[in-house]
Amino acid sequence: MDLHMGLLSAAIWLPIVGGFVVLAVGDRAGSRPARWLALVFSLLTLLVTIPLFTGFDTHTAAMQFVERVPWIPSLHIQYYLGIDGISLWFILLTSFLTLLVVISSWRNVQLRQAQYLAAFLVMDGLMIGVFCALDAILFYVFWEAMLIPMFLIIGVWGGPRRVYATIKFFLYTFLGSVLMLVAFLYLYFHSGDSFDLLTFMKTPLSAAAQIWIFLAFLIAFAVKIPMWPVHTWLPDAHVEAPTGGSVILAAVMLKMGAYGFLRLSLPITPDASHQLAWLMIALSLVAIVYIALIAIVQQDMKKLIAYSSIAHMGFVTLGFFVFTQTAIEGAIMQMLSHGFVSAAMFFCVGVLYDRMHTRDIHAYGGVANVMPIFASLMMLFAMGNVGLPGTSGFVGEFMVVLGTYGPHPWAAIIAATGLITGAAYTLWLFKRVIFGGVTRAEVAALSDLDGREVLVLGSLGVLVLLMGLWPAPFLEVVHSSVQHLLSQVSVSKIPS
Amino acid sequence: MSLALLHWSFAIPEIWILAMACVLLLVDVFWGKHHPDLSFALALFSVAGAMLLTWGEMGRTGTTFFGQLQMDPFTNVAGLFVELLTFLTLLYSRRYLQRRGLYRGEVFVLLLFALLGALILISGANVLVLYLGLELLALSQYALIAFQRQNLRATEAALKYFILGALASALLLYGISLLYGLTGSLDLARVAEGLINSGQANYLLMLAVVFLVAGIAFKLGAAPFHMWLPDTYQGAPTVVTIFLSSVPKIAVFGLFLRILVEGGYGSLEIWRQIFVALVVVSLLIGNVVAIAQSNLKRMLAYSTVGNMGFLALGIVAGGQNGLASAFFYAVVYALMATAAFGLILYLSREGFEAEEIADLRGLVRTRPWSAFLLLLIMFSLAGVPPTIGFYAKLVVFQALIEAHFLWLAVFGVLMAVVSAFYYLRVLKVALFDPPAEDLRYGADDPLAASTLSVNSLALLLLGIFPGPMMAICFHALQGVL
Numbered sequence: 001m002d003l004h005m006g007l008l009s010a011a012i013w014l015p016i017v018g019g020f021v022v023l024a025v026g027d028r029a030g031s032r033p034a035r036w037l038a039l040v041f042s043l044l045t046l047l048v049t050i051p052l053f054t055g056f057d058t059h060t061a062a063m064q065f066v067e068r069v070p071w072i073p074s075l076h077i078q079y080y081l082g083i084d085g086i087s088l089w090f091i092l093l094t095s096f097l098t099l100l101v102v103i104s105s106w107r108n109v110q111l112r113q114a115q116y117l118a119a120f121l122v123m124d125g126l127m128i129g130v131f132c133a134l135d136a137i138l139f140y141v142f143w144e145a146m147l148i149p150m151f152l153i154i155g156v157w158g159g160p161r162r163v164y165a166t167i168k169f170f171l172y173t174f175l176g177s178v179l180m181l182v183a184f185l186y187l188y189f190h191s192g193d194s195f196d197l198l199t200f201m202k203t204p205l206s207a208a209a210q211i212w213i214f215l216a217f218l219i220a221f222a223v224k225i226p227m228w229p230v231h232t233w234l235p236d237a238h239v240e241a242p243t244g245g246s247v248i249l250a251a252v253m254l255k256m257g258a259y260g261f262l263r264l265s266l267p268i269t270p271d272a273s274h275q276l277a278w279l280m281i282a283l284s285l286v287a288i289v290y291i292a293l294i295a296i297v298q299q300d301m302k303k304l305i306a307y308s309s310i311a312h313m314g315f316v317t318l319g320f321f322v323f324t325q326t327a328i329e330g331a332i333m334q335m336l337s338h339g340f341v342s343a344a345m346f347f348c349v350g351v352l353y354d355r356m357h358t359r360d361i362h363a364y365g366g367v368a369n370v371m372p373i374f375a376s377l378m379m380l381f382a383m384g385n386v387g388l389p390g391t392s393g394f395v396g397e398f399m400v401v402l403g404t405y406g407p408h409p410w411a412a413i414i415a416a417t418g419l420i421t422g423a424a425y426t427l428w429l430f431k432r433v434i435f436g437g438v439t440r441a442e443v444a445a446l447s448d449l450d451g452r453e454v455l456v457l458g459s460l461g462v463l464v465l466l467m468g469l470w471p472a473p474f475l476e477v478v479h480s481s482v483q484h485l486l487s488q489v490s491v492s493k494i495p496s
Numbered sequence: 497m498s499l500a501l502l503h504w505s506f507a508i509p510e511i512w513i514l515a516m517a518c519v520l521l522l523v524d525v526f527w528g529k530h531h532p533d534l535s536f537a538l539a540l541f542s543v544a545g546a547m548l549l550t551w552g553e554m555g556r557t558g559t560t561f562f563g564q565l566q567m568d569p570f571t572n573v574a575g576l577f578v579e580l581l582t583f584l585t586l587l588y589s590r591r592y593l594q595r596r597g598l599y600r601g602e603v604f605v606l607l608l609f610a611l612l613g614a615l616i617l618i619s620g621a622n623v624l625v626l627y628l629g630l631e632l633l634a635l636s637q638y639a640l641i642a643f644q645r646q647n648l649r650a651t652e653a654a655l656k657y658f659i660l661g662a663l664a665s666a667l668l669l670y671g672i673s674l675l676y677g678l679t680g681s682l683d684l685a686r687v688a689e690g691l692i693n694s695g696q697a698n699y700l701l702m703l704a705v706v707f708l709v710a711g712i713a714f715k716l717g718a719a720p721f722h723m724w725l726p727d728t729y730q731g732a733p734t735v736v737t738i739f740l741s742s743v744p745k746i747a748v749f750g751l752f753l754r755i756l757v758e759g760g761y762g763s764l765e766i767w768r769q770i771f772v773a774l775v776v777v778s779l780l781i782g783n784v785v786a787i788a789q790s791n792l793k794r795m796l797a798y799s800t801v802g803n804m805g806f807l808a809l810g811i812v813a814g815g816q817n818g819l820a821s822a823f824f825y826a827v828v829y830a831l832m833a834t835a836a837f838g839l840i841l842y843l844s845r846e847g848f849e850a851e852e853i854a855d856l857r858g859l860v861r862t863r864p865w866s867a868f869l870l871l872l873i874m875f876s877l878a879g880v881p882p883t884i885g886f887y888a889k890l891v892v893f894q895a896l897i898e899a900h901f902l903w904l905a906v907f908g909v910l911m912a913v914v915s916a917f918y919y920l921r922v923l924k925v926a927l928f929d930p931p932a933e934d935l936r937y938g939a940d941d942p943l944a945a946s947t948l949s950v951n952s953l954a955l956l957l958l959g960i961f962p963g964p965m966m967a968i969c970f971h972a973l974q975g976v977l
Contacts, residue, residue, distance in 0.1 A: 072887075072963045074970055075894070137890070141881035148875060151920075155928045156860075163928050167920055174880070174916050178909035181890070185897045185905070 007051060008065050008081040011091065012129045015045045015098065019121035027114045034114035035106060041121055042099040049095045049128075056088055058476050061484030063134065063198070071138070076193050080135040085481030086262050086332065087131040089474070093339045094131070094252050098124040101244040104347060104456045108354050109157065109242070116157055120244060123149040127252050131259065136184040136195040140177070143256070147173055150245065150253070158240040165233075165240035172233040176223030183216035187268070201267040201488060204495040207275075214272035217265045224257030225313045228287045238306035239359070243350030246302060250309050251343035255335050258316045262332075266320065267488040273321065274489075280321040281411050287314030288418035296425040301349045301359045304429055305342065308385060311418060312338045318415055319400040322407050323489055328482050329475055330399025336474065337392035337467060341384040344460040348378045351453055352433075355446050361429065366438035371448045375434045377457045382430045384464045386423045392467035395474075503560040506567040509549045509575060510615050516542035517608040524601025532599045539604035540586055543611065547579045559621055563683055566621035570823075573972035574618045574750050577827050581742040581834060582611045584947060588838050589735040591941035595846050596733065598643060606643075607739065610636035614747035623672045623682045623759065626751055630668070630715070633747060634661050637740060641732040653731025660714065660724040668711030674704035675759070684759040691760060705766045708755055709774075715748045718774045718804040719781040729797035734841040734849065737793060741800060741837060742830035745807075749826045752811070757819065757976060764814060771812045775904065778805030779911040786918045793851045795918060796836055799877065802915055803829050806892055809908055813895035820973035821891035827969060828888035831958075835873045835951040839866065842948050845938030853922055858931025863939060867926050869952035874923050876955040878916040883959040887966065 018041025022034050057064060063082030071079040083091065101120055109116050126149070129142035147170055154166035188195055191203040205213070223230045234254075238246050266273050273280075288311055295307035312334065319331025351374060352367070353359055368375035380391070387393040397419060405412040438444050449457065467474055504511070520542070524535050550572055559566040586607065593599040609632060616629030638661070642654035676682055678700055679690025691701065714721040729737050756767050782802025789795035807829065810822025843850035843866065850856070860867035876885035889912060896905045939945070958965055 072966060074963065074967050075891070141886070144881045144886070148871075148880065151923075152927065155924065163924055166928075167917070167924065170920060171913065171917060175910075175913045178913055179906070182893065182897070182902075182905055182909055185890075185894050186902070188894065189898055 006067065007048060008067055008083065008128075008132045010048045011045060011052070011095065012081075012125045012132070014048060014125070015041055015095075015121040015128075016125035018042070018045075019118040019125070022114055022121060023118040025114060027112060031113040034117060035102075038102050038117035038121060039099075042095070042102045042124065045124060045128075046095045046099050049091050052083065052088060053092060056085075056477065058085065059480060061085070061480045066134075071135075075137075075195075077137045077195050078135045079138060080196065081132045081138075082134050083132050084484075085478040086485070087259070088477055089332070089336050090131045090252070090255055090259060090339075091128050093255075093336065094124060094127045097247060097251050097339070097343055100343070100347070100456050100459070101247055103452055104350065105242075105244050106452055108350070109244075111157060116153070116242075116244075119149040119153050120248065123153075123248065127248075127256070130256055134197045136187070136197055136200065138195075139197070140181055140184060144174070144177055146253070150249070153245040154237060154241045157242040157245070160240075161236070162240040165236040168233050169237040172223050172230070176220040176230075179216040180220035183213045186213065197263065197268075200264075203268075204493050205269065207271055207494050210269040210272035210493070211275065214265055214269040214276060217260065217269070221257040221260040221265065222283075224260065225254055225317065226257070226310060227283050227313070227317060228291060228310070231287075231291070231310050234310060235303050235306045238346075239300060239302045243346060243353070246346040246350075247343045250306070250346055251339040254309060254313055255339060258313065258320070258331070258335055261317070261320050262328075262485065266485060269493075270489045271492050271494055274323070277321040277323070280317055281408065284314045284318035284321070285411060285414050287311055288318070288415050289421070292418055292421035292425065296421065296428065298425075299361055301352070301361055301429065301433070302346070304361075304425060305345045305349065308422065308425060309338065309342050311422065312342070312385075315397055315400045315415065315418065318404060318411065322404045322411070323486065324403040324406060325482060325486060326399050327403025328486065329478055330396050330403055332396075332478050332482070333392075333467075333471065333474060334396025334400060337384065337396050337464070340460050340463050340467070341381055341391075341393055344381040344457060344464065345385060347453075347456055347460070348374070348381060351449065351457075356442055361432050363440070364433040364443060365436045365440070366434075366443055367446065368434045369438050370444060370446045373454065374449050374457075377449075377461055378434065379430065380461050380464060381457075382426050384468070385426045387419055390465070390468045392464045392471075394468055395471045503558060506553070506556065506558055506560040507565050507619070508553065509546045509579075510565070510612060510619070512549055513542060513546050513608055513612045513615065516545070517605055517612065520601060520605050520608065524605065528601040532601065535601035535604050536586070536590060536599070539608060540583070542608060543579055543583045543586060546611075547576060547583065550575045550579060563685075564622050564625050565616070565619045567619060568976070569974060570750070570753065570972045570976060571619040573968055574746055574823070575615055577830070578611065578614045578618065578743045578746050581746070581830055582607060582739070584834050584838075584951060585735065585739045585742070587947040588738055588834075588841055588944050590943055591938075592733070592735050592841050592844065592944070595938070596644060598733070603640065603643060606636045606640050610640070610739065610743065614743050614750075617747040617754075618750035620754055621684050623675065623684065623687070623755060626754055627665075627669060627672060629747075630751060631665060633744060634665065634715075637736070637744070640736045640739070641728065643736075644733055647733075649731040650733060653728045657724050657728040664711050664714030664721070667707050667714070671704045671707030671711060672755075674700060674707065678704065684754060687759040691763065701763060702766055705756070705760060705763045706770065708760070709767050709770045712748060712752050712756070713774055715751070716745065716804050716807075717800055718808055719778040719801050722778070722781070722801045725801060726794050726797040729800070730791060730793045730851070734793070734837055734844060734851070738834050738837040738841065741796070741833035745804075745830050745833075746823075746826050749807070749823060753819065753823075753976060768812055768814060771808050772904070775805050775808045775812055776907070778802060778808065779908065783911050783914045783918075786915070789918070790853055791851055792840060792853045792856070792922065793837070795853065795922075796833070799915065799918070800833065802911065803877075805911070806889060806908065809896055809904065810892045812901060812904065813892070813899040815895070815899060816973060816976075817891075817898060817970075818895040819976065820970040821895040823973055824966060824969040825888045825892055827965075828884050831951065832873060832876050832885060832955060835869070835948065835955060836877065838944065838948045838951060839870055839873065842866070842941065842944045843937040843939050845936070848936070848938070850937060853925055854932075855935060856922065856926040857929045857935065859926040861931040862935070863937060865949075866939065869948060870926055871923060872952045872956050874919040876959070878919040879912050880916070881959065882956065884955050884962060884965075886959065887962040891966065
């Protein structure tokens with residue numbers, strides 16, 4: 001095990017240090033050195049996270065690769081890291097997507113590229129930190145610090161309304177998280193002066209206290225996921241963010257809210273989770289049905305995918321709050337699959353935007369005639385977004401609906417309509433952009449993917465297919481942890 | 497008698513500063529005209545010496561001058577911080593003063609006297625001595641603000657500060673006289689004893705506490721006693737604003753601690769209720785009005801009001817942890833304020849004060865390093881981790897929840913979100929807006945540049961390793977209750 005000590009710290013700090021190195025190198029000598037450095041650091045980070053997978057023991061739900069040292073002794077705050085089956089995939093996803101973002105912005109970002117890449121590297125480390133922090137304050141520090149690079153990415157490299165979008169994004173998420181901090185402080189005094197998340201999970205809490213804590217967490221996570229009705233920042237942020245920003249936002253940052261439910265809400269406030277499950281199910285169904293309808297009428301490709309993300313995350317939250325093994329595992333698969341698919345969709349939009357500088361669906365049509373490779377890859381991702389069997393999207397949505405059917409048949413039926421509306425907006429988007437005759441000169445002049453873009457989209461395509469055709473290894477990792485989580489949720493924490 | 501002589505050593509930093517201020521006056525008379533650098537160097541030397549002397553006294557406790565001054569961990573730690581902040585002010589000041597023809601020995605003498613006043617506020621054990629310290633600090637500040645005689649705004653600022661400050665002093669003095677009437681003593685230890693015997697439901701005591709709190713709130717700048725603050729901060733020369741926003745905050749916290757906590761031991765419930773009102777009003781007025789400001793110094797002044805609200809949250813929490821968190825907040829706030837005003841000072845030049853928010857347009861293109869420091873300062877003020885500003889708020893809220901003021905904590909964090917908005921707006925102007933063609937920054941003073949860099953980077957580094965500084969501040973309040 002000694003070989004594995006410090007792996008998590010390395011995964012967190014390597015990209016952060018790398019980010020500052022890239023920042024220091026800067027653009028003065030052209031952006032070439034900064035780009036290569038960023039590539040090396042993001043590749044190294046991915047390599048550091050791979051042993052987490054190979055050395056992972058799937059038979060236990062206990063925390064692995066644990067690192068624990070006092071950080072602020074006077075407040076009992078620890079530097080406490082560890083991962084289980086729930087967090088493992090998201091760490092890999094984060095480091096992998098950061099690498100793809102670095103590759104994809106090789107030439108497309110002209111303005112201050114070194115700073116752009118540095119922001120992504122720093123955010124990479126902070127996001128990995130969120131997924132492995134086991135101390136509440138450490139978790140909060142990573143969770144909040146992450147806002148700073150994202151604030152800059154949208155604000156500096158975003159579209160015309162970037163300032164509005166980024167300030168809205170920051171304030172929304174900041175407002176959500178401060179209440180979580182209050183909940184942490186409250187828990188601190190009820191768990192015997194400890195910020196240890198695992199201790200929080202064992203702390204008995206009265207029913208009323210659990211409800212308040214659950215609501216405080218809910219605001220933080222619902223904003224992040226985002227759930228209806230606090231989703232309004234997301235379309236703005238996505239539309240204005242540069243491609244890389246959208247990718248990370250959709251693929252990783254949205255997952256943090258869901259991860260928060262699994263890591264904090266369910267185990268710390270099990271009784272409140274049961275009691276308020278109706279609310280969560282209702283909100284999830286609204287997201288699945290209502291948001292999907294909104295997605296259909298969007299004219300802006302990024303906005304459409306942003307709304308489709310909200311709808312897909314509806315399946316995730318639905319899966320959490322029916323408390324069956326199948327549904328929760330399905331929800332985690334859905335998170336992972338959405339990480340691949342939404343990232344790929346945003347990369348696809350980025351590819352088109354780089355060439356045409358518009359995201360308006362009407363400006364396209366007949367792209368398949370001039371960009372056949374792109375069209376076939378995008379078709380794969382569109383199918384993943386629809387949830388066609390054989391792609392990763394199917395696994396999660398199917399398991400969630402299946403797991404929901406037992407306890408809440410009506411909810412399952414309503415959720416299943418989401419599969420149909422999902423198909424409607426995705427396929428309609430695909431039809432309008434890709435098929436048809438070429439009517440515009442700009443479209444006729446489009447060039448197909450270059451090697452870099454094929455590498456980025458192709459690797460995501462492989463993963464989408466792999467996960468769709470052979471989901472067993474993905475499920476195996478999460479199995480014990482979900483089982484443990486369910487056992488925690490089923491036991492009441494109300495002191496008798 | 498030999499014993500009393502020995503005890504003088506407890507007041508060595510104060511005596512040193514006083515002596516050096518006199519030396520500086522003399523030196524200035526003979527050589528000041530032609531060698532202003534000599535006065536500057538001497539002032540730096542005096543403050544650095546005081547820091548060393550204070551460091552040397554760490555861990556000693558006792559009283560001196562027949563119970564007029566006392567030494568305990570708080571005296572040492574708070575003393576060290578105010579000396580450090582004065583030292584920073586001096587480091588920032590040189591080029592700024594030179595450019596405006598203010599680079600003269602008197603400024604440094606006044607700064608030293610103000611520091612002396614602050615030190616006495618921190619170490620006083622007698623209400624009258626505390627009052628003298630307060631007046632020494634305040635009078636030096638009035639003079640410092642008005643030092644640029646031909647500047648109308650500075651004169652106005654000084655006059656406003658003087659009139660309202662005198663009113664505050666009068667309120668405080670009235671409170672002190674009531675305390676004396678109640679207990680028959682000016683000695684804090686005896687006052688405390690007398691108050692315990694006088695009982696809780698004493699209307700005179702209540703009146704005395706109300707006056708004392710009003711006076712202290714005036715000096716801190718907590719709403720609704722903040723009227724002087726925006727004009728004074730905006731009108732004063734920026735280097736004086738740096739001093740105003742840092743040193744007196746810690747010193748007045750010392751005054752509060754001595755009079756109301758040590759002296760007014762039995763009056764906890766009375767002043768706690770008043771502070772709850774102060775907190776709510778300060779947080780609301782400070783944070784909401786700051787949004788409407790277009791002048792950066794004025795915005796930071798209103799943010800001071802808001803920050804004093806957060807500081808007072810710690811006071812409301814009371815107890816060992818609450819007071820320690822308030823002290824920690826005061827120190828952290830002082831560090832952030834020095835950096836923020838230091839940045840304005842660094843960018844200014846003759847005829848251009850860089851004090852409008854719009855003056856920072858596109859700073860990241862023209863001065864990327866300054867823009868990066870501004871980013872750290874603003875996020876720290878907003879309380880976003882991993883900067884030290886976050887931990888200051890964290891400890892305050894923690895103490896508050898420990899004392900079961902849950903709703904006040906929720907109100908506080910919501911106000912922190914409101915405050916984030918106007919800090920972000922500054923960043924928006926500096927980072928996202930296109931640079932202005934017509935702006936030319938001063939930004940050519942290597943001394944201020946390095947001070948600013950160290951000061952701002954400290955906000956980040958202390959945020960990543962907050963343990964030691966937190967431990968020092970918590971240690972300082974040990975044994976106060």
